Amino acid sequence: MDLNEDPKDLEQEYMDFTEANTLSALERAVVGIYVVRETPGSNSSDVGLILEAVVLLRDLENVALAAAMLFGFFPS
DSSP, rough: OTSSOOOOGGOOOSSSOHHHHHHHHHHOOOOEEEEOBBTTOOOOOOEEETTTTEEEEEEEHHHHHHHHHHHSSSSO
């Protein structure tokens, strides 16, 4: 996070979750953790990592694990 970065840009929420929305969001994401929550119409949930518009990991147990795993992809 840059000191001049707007905190509202760190989290996006999509209510109408379709394949097109997902691909659009992934193309704009440089680094991120995504969370797909269960909804009444869909009982799928997922937590994963995005790096340079590529999904690196899927089906992680929780956001804390995703955050810890994300640090492993950055060079020291």
